[in-house]
Amino acid sequence: MRFLLFIYLFSTLLFLTNSITAKERQYKLLQKENNIEIRYYNKVMSAQVTITGNRKTAASSAFRVLFKFIDGNNNKNQKIPMTSPVSQISSSKITWDITFFMPASMIKGETPTPLDSRIKIIELNQIKLAAIRFSGRASTSNLENHTSILRDYLIQNKLQFINKPHYAFYNAPFVPWFLRRNEVLFELIDPQK
Incomplete structure (x- = not known):
């Protein structure tokens, strides 16, 4: 019985979390590798x-x-x-x-x-960004860890970027930490400009 109650509560929480999510800023996905994405955003x-x-x-x-x-x-x-x-x-x-x-x-x-x-x-303005997506708390250590992973990925893949991380948070404070969506992003530099 407890298991069924847990499943019910968890399902309700997921439904509520998804049903009150705000509209997202739209982007075009250009490339994806694991939890790292290259995106193009309009004005x-x-x-x-x-x-x-x-x-x-x-x-x-x-x-x-x-x-x-x-x-x-x-x-x-x-x-x-x-x-x-x-x-x-x-x-x-x-x-x-x-x-x-x-x-x-x-x-x-x-x-x-x-x-x-x-x-x-x-x-x-229009912008091209590299993003790494992760869940969990938006602690300084979690942000620094994912900033480092994304920075290393960009360097290894010889992508030029502005070394100034953007932090993005998608969920309301009452959303449980394990369901939260957070991102670290870097602006990419177009080598043709």
Whole structure:
């Protein structure tokens, strides 16, 4: 009986986790090897906050600011659907750029203006990224480990990249650690440019 209850609860958890997942930023898969992918992303509008502090604290503070923006704290009082992932990039040793991507249908000129001056609306250009996907907690050691694996892969495969990792997180905080999707990404440099 306990086993059946466990199966039921686990199935329900999986269903809920998948049914409330935000729309993902779309990309074209160019190449895949194990859990490493080369992707092409189109232009997208984004909302970004730069926060000083350690990664975890900065991400938490910025998330609240950005969530208020998509929840209607903007000049149009417009609610904007949540998308995933939430991106984190270190802009210096002590500052972090935290980014929410706008839905693909939202184009330049249609994105509401934030009422909070800390938020910048940025149109991100087309970009080619290498990504490594993993589950688990977004601990510093887990991120550093996967950053190292991806960096080594790119060097071994003679792919030129900008040595500044992007961290991407796809799930809500209540999703169990073993079901979470996290990624480390590096921007690839086109050798023909």
